[in-house]
Amino acid sequence: MSQQNLQAVVSQVRRDIVRMVHAVNSGHPGGSLGCTEYLVSLYFKHLNHNSQEFSMNGIGEDLFFLSNGHISPVFYSVLARSGYFPVSELATFRKLNTRLQGHPTTHEGLEGIRIASGSLGQGMSVAIGAAEAKKLNNDSSLVFTLHGDGELQEGQVWEAAMYASAKKIDNLISAIDVNEKQIDGTTDDVLAMGSLRAKFEAFGWDVLDVENGNDLDAIDQAITLAKEKTGKGKPICLLLHTEMGNGIDFMMGTHKWHGVAPNDAQLVSALAQNEETLGDY
16 A cells, blocks of 8 residues: 555544544544554554454454553554454444443454454563464464553563563564653653653664654565564664654643543544545444
8 A cells, every 4th residue: 555545544443533532522642643553554554464354363364462451443444444343333332232342342352453452461471472472373463562652661571571571572563652751651751761763672672763653665675674574683672752642633742632522622622623525333
């Protein structure tokens, strides 16, 4: 898919996100909007996957695990727009008996979801297990993960990071959404973590910085390079420097939209800033 077409998908996914959280006055738009470009680029250009024949084991396919599960709006939108389930199902987000829970779960059988990720810090551990299984099965496919930078305050992430390098899990590419914000403020105010590059390198990872994690060209180049670095003895970390609430002016530059839904007037403004390209649900 061309970058122009990818940008059209990005615009539509943004519309999906704000409409979903507005409809139920609940959800997490800020981080979802900040990761839109990355997930669109991954699913529509780089990930080797089959949305028409989804299986939990994913043999012969690249796998993706969303660790920061609260940004489910962007994940559900990208899954639906890439064919895993009907786009119309997005209208059931966070409603009773829906398959689209506020945090992704597996017992509803939603295509594209392989782990429940409501509790932060666990996604890398699961992904490492999947990556090791692929090695044991002589499956050359890759495993991708996405984490929030605030999520890295969870100790389990660093246990997993240490294990991944020690066991040479070199078919794993973990992206970190470095927007420097979390629900209670900036990451520096809540619990400063210093240099993430230095930390991951000290844990034995190969690290790539994406200075503009909301630029499709930069993301494309970074994922391409990351894939080239696999199979060389080290797990790969992508540090995506993003803007929370990207693409909607009144949501950018603040942590306050981490978990707040837009009101009616704000929805109109948000939609006006993003053109409908694929058809709303």
